[in-house]
Amino acid sequence: MALKFLVVDDSVTMRRIVANSLKAIGYEAFVEAGDGKEALTKLSGDDSINFVITDWNMPEVSGLELVKSIRSTDKFAKLPILMVTTRGLKEDIVEALQARVNNYIVKPFTPQILREKIDQILASA
Amino acid sequence: MENNSNMDQVFEKLGELKSFFIFGQKVVPVIQSIIDFMRDVVPLMEYVNNSIQDSASKIPKAASQINSVTNATELATSEILDIVDAMSMDLSKIKNELADLKNGFFNQRVALESFGNQHPNLNGQFEALLSGLSIDELETKVISLEEIVKKIEGDSNNITLSLQVQDITSQQLASVNHLIQSVQKRLSKLMTDLSRKGPVDVSDLEQDDENTKSATFNPDARYEKTAEKQELANELFNAGQKTSQDEIDKLFAK
Numbered sequence: 001m002a003l004k005f006l007v008v009d010d011s012v013t014m015r016r017i018v019a020n021s022l023k024a025i026g027y028e029a030f031v032e033a034g035d036g037k038e039a040l041t042k043l044s045g046d047d048s049i050n051f052v053i054t055d056w057n058m059p060e061v062s063g064l065e066l067v068k069s070i071r072s073t074d075k076f077a078k079l080p081i082l083m084v085t086t087r088g089l090k091e092d093i094v095e096a097l098q099a100r101v102n103n104y105i106v107k108p109f110t111p112q113i114l115r116e117k118i119d120q121i122l123a124s125a
Numbered sequence: 126m127e128n129n130s131n132m133d134q135v136f137e138k139l140g141e142l143k144s145f146f147i148f149g150q151k152v153v154p155v156i157q158s159i160i161d162f163m164r165d166v167v168p169l170m171e172y173v174n175n176s177i178q179d180s181a182s183k184i185p186k187a188a189s190q191i192n193s194v195t196n197a198t199e200l201a202t203s204e205i206l207d208i209v210d211a212m213s214m215d216l217s218k219i220k221n222e223l224a225d226l227k228n229g230f231f232n233q234r235v236a237l238e239s240f241g242n243q244h245p246n247l248n249g250q251f252e253a254l255l256s257g258l259s260i261d262e263l264e265t266k267v268i269s270l271e272e273i274v275k276k277i278e279g280d281s282n283n284i285t286l287s288l289q290v291q292d293i294t295s296q297q298l299a300s301v302n303h304l305i306q307s308v309q310k311r312l313s314k315l316m317t318d319l320s321r322k323g324p325v326d327v328s329d330l331e332q333d334d335e336n337t338k339s340a341t342f343n344p345d346a347r348y349e350k351t352a353e354k355q356e357l358a359n360e361l362f363n364a365g366q367k368t369s370q371d372e373i374d375k376l377f378a379k
Binding site: 009010011012013014016017020021023024056057058059062085086087088089090093094097103104105106107108109110111113124 | 288291340341342345348349350354355357358361366
């Protein structure tokens with residue numbers, strides 16, 4: 001299955017780094033959003049998006065709110081979501097797990113970790 | 126009799142007056158010290174007030190400078206990423222060229238082998254030609270170059286990893302900025318409260334503290350290359366994937 005990623009982060013730098021890392025591990029198709037609200041708009045307007053990589057701390061709609069919003073719809077209930085964030089406390093990770101994030105990366109990350117997590121999510125799908 | 130009673134009242138009043146004077150004598154130094162205290166404190170209060178106003182006026186500039194630092198680092202990071210992107214594209218081209226060279230060497234070997242098989246009686250001339258071509262030597266150099274390219278790719282990945290520090294520090298700076306703005310709000314409130322009567326309303330400030338929890342930055346963001354936090358995430362997610370959502374909710378219920 002060809003993957004098309006939605007990369008959500010309010011930092012332009014991080015969006016580029018995630019995009020570059022995706023390219024480095026062989027994924028070329030992605031779109032970007034600067035916050036959760038924009039992500040929801042892009043997601044509802046593009047049926048080819050089949051993987052979401054999102055930050056947590058963002059304006060308008062946070063990453064966690066985005067995940068909850070995605071999971072609340074039948075259409076996106078199974079959409080793979082990977083959270084990439086600076087939040088590494090146990091309570092944060094548990095909160096993400098409870099919101100049904102598929103996997104979790106604590107920044108800073110390497111392309112290898114990104115590949116590992118994407119592969120794990122796809123294997124369990 | 127009536128005169129005596131009047132005198133008693135006069136003496137009683139004089140007694141009260143005397144007590145009042147005695148009280149006055151005791152109180153006057155206290156009042157004097159209060160006046161002295163006020164004399165000392167008023168300039169101090171004015172100084173404090175001026176300092177608060179001065180500090181409050183400088184805070185927007187400090188906040189703006191922090192934003193400038195964030196913007197400058199973001200720009201610099203973006204420029205480095207442009208260079209890394211260009212390097213990656215060049216490396217990709219070099220890799221393709223090196224792969225073509227290796228294929229070329231293979232094809233040349235096959236062609237030479239075929240030629241040698243077709244012309245077995247060249248009296249050692251073919252062997253002499255082979256040793257002069259030094260294909261093996263060139264191929265070793267290509268393999269060595271491929272290793273160097275691989276190393277540069279690794280270095281480029283490490284640069285990308287290190288550049289994530291920009292996002293992490295910008296979150297720390299945003300947190301400091303929020304703190305500064307919070308101090309400014311408190312100082313402004315203090316200045317207002319100093320000039321008005323009645324109880325101090327802190328509900329706005331409490332709301333402000335509450336908002337920090339859902340802010341667009343993580344005040345605890347740290348640039349750490351250690352795998353400790355990632356390992357914790359791995360552990361919790363691995364455990365979570367083996368359990369149902371209900372069980373997860375129950376397991377981590379507060």
